[in-house]
Amino acid sequence: MSKIFERMQKRQFTRKQKSKLEVALIYLILAVMFLIIFYPLFWAFAISMNTTSNLYTASLSPENWSLDNYVWLFTNPRSDYLLWYRNTLFVSTIVTVVTTLLVSFTAYAFSRYRFRGRTYGLYAFLLLQMFPVLMAMVALYILLNTIGLLDNLWGLILIYIGGNIPMNAFLVKGYLDTLPKSLDESAKMDGAGHFRIFFQILLPLAKPILSVVALFNFMAPFMDFILPRIVLRSPENFTLALGLYNFVNAQFSNNFSRFAAGAVLIAIPIATVYLLLQKYLISGLAAGATKG
Template sequence: MTNPTRKQRSLSPGMRLRENLVVASIYIILILTAIFVIYPVVWIVLGSMNPGDTLFSSAFIPDHLTLDHYKRLIADTDYVLWYKNTLFIATMNMIISTFLIVTSAYAFSRFRFPGRRKGLMAMLVLQMFPGFMGMIAIYILLLQLNLLDNHWGLILVYAGGSIPFGAWLVKGYFDGLPRSLEEAAKIDGASNTTIFFKVMMPLSIPILTFIAVNNFIGPWMDFIFARLVLRSNENKTLAIGLFEMVTGRGNTEFTLFAAGAVLVAVPITILFLFLQKYIIEGLKAGANKG
């Protein structure tokens, strides 16, 4: 039998009961939160395997589960094309925006140049305005550049729009890294480019992973701006294609939509499963060192 700790011996029965009630309340809140979060996910997955075109079922688990909707989605619609388009846009945005964010954050963190403070303040102010305020101006700009109905028009806008928030976050991380590492590398003859790629980048994997995943998820889930820019059927993204699948008086294939929604979540789920350690570390690091 284990001896009670000093803290347990010092607590009165009333305080111990109060502490147990607080712990029990926390667990109850966490369990209820998990139920509210998980239930819609389970419901849409089961609904995607429900026979017919309706998501309603008399039982929580339908009697006859089927994968026919997934087969129809791939065989009878342009879902695979939408998937390829969205994957291309999200991947290219992740690469380009991460590079732009990291290089600009490193410049603001380690170098002193005219306009540095004003540039930081401008990025801070830009974060206060919602993105849709500039949609008309962006539309006209893309029209003049002949980038309407073009995936690269979306990618360039997504990449540019991600710089203010991402640069501030990564700059805070770089500010927390010791300058002695760079000074030692300079003594050994390393250039600024070598220091950036061989010293700073390996030390910044958590924050880089967090930024990369965020910049992948943004275009993957975006509907409003993609709807504004893309017009032709061959350039549609998943959000546009799935939206049009259930809009209009004659479109009632909600189970087909549910199957498409489930497949949309697959890449993001895989990313979080494999990179959750780095994502959490990067978020904490950026918050603590900002």
Template sequence: MNRKTKNRLEVLAIYFIIGIVAVLIFYPLVWTVGMSFNQGTSLYSSTLIPENFSLEHYRWLFSEDSDYLLWYKNSMIVSVANAIGSVVLTSLVAYAFSRYKFVGRKNGLYVFLLLQMFPVMMAMVALYIFLNMLGLLDTLTGLILIYLGGQIPFNAWLVKGYFDTIPRELDEAARIDGAGHLRVFWSVMLPLAKPILAVVALFNFMAPLFDFLLPTIVLSSEENYTLAVGLYNFINDQFANNFTRFAAGSMLIAVPIAAVYLFLQRYLISGLASGGTKG
């Protein structure tokens, strides 16, 4: 087998794998889109593209009979608060670990690394009791605090790696001009760290929208439900089979994520490429 034939076979193999992956990704998505426009409530349909195209499920979601808008608002509150809070907290923590030497710095980094191996669910019983003691159980505030605390180890390590790539000479030049610690952080580090902060903001904005387990444990009142928990009730009840409404509600979750992604996309590639280059 000559080299030219071998290269063609390798290219065909790559395209074959890409084709399989594309089918696995897009087929469920296309089926969900079609189901959201299909009349009735059944999960099953004879065709991928609905024969009887209808917007009745989307109209119902925005009607007075549905709590979908309330759940959407709750999810947006949690997602936005988590994104902003994570950027603020992790940038401060990462700046301290990147630029200062203090007792326990090295051990603290190791602790962050170890904590990434354990999911938040392992501490859910302790967190449940803690939120109950603080009176934050069944509140969006309690849920936000869990998200913020659980994301710090990974985010701080990621942002710290990016801060390490920023030359220290910039800090020293700013201090020569009379800038203090906060001024250096605000005027020098943050503008240069926009790419990695955009990555942190996007990831932490998306997480609450897709998470089901934590909101299920923390939230018990229907008026406090997030989208994942609320939509699950469409198909969870004993006689409920509102799969088409579930599909319609699921499709609308992509709207804010797409908007945030488009807004931050110019920073994302450089942020992902540079975040873990130096530790």
């Protein structure tokens, strides 16, 4: 009996050692990931607090922390930062609302109805996802020039909406396919129409995936540089990514500290939208069905 007891103790000790090693390995991986993510953020914030504008003379631990770069962005008459911020918020808001609405209707149609051309439409969505927007830049440029929306924020919005629908619609359609069709049938037996089923039953259950779509579409205009660079020409129409580029070219004497300050402030609206949608982003299908 004593030998059996000793063996059981050894096994328990070995299991404890393995569990401790696994936990230590997990924490090590998380620490490495945190450093990889945190270092660029800290670098940008530290550079933005420097008084020098040169990237090579700026310090990651400046002796005198200063908010001069942030003050300059909002108060200097030569700064168009607020205008660029307003343009970007306008584009992001319109793109997010319209794309989410169109994607939800499109995904609902492909998920719940059987109609002629449905299969070919799904194949078209798959094909459109395989080709990047850059391949169509020349065609988009000619199209916007033809309809008079070149160097116009509405032209940029049109391209964003059209380019986001295929991938997002296919994504939301896959999510709606997991929702039981018995919900639709029960609602129809109670006299509900198609729009009522969509808005009162399926849409609340699809909030998690629609929140992801809304967040990604809201972030895109803040991060994109190439498309605004091709479409927009006038400084008063610039978005943030295009406007901040002027801080690191020859015209503005390579002012990296102001560029870093402007880049740090981009995180504010994105973080705000993320916090507003957080409960939907982390909620699952089961939680949504229970609340519905």
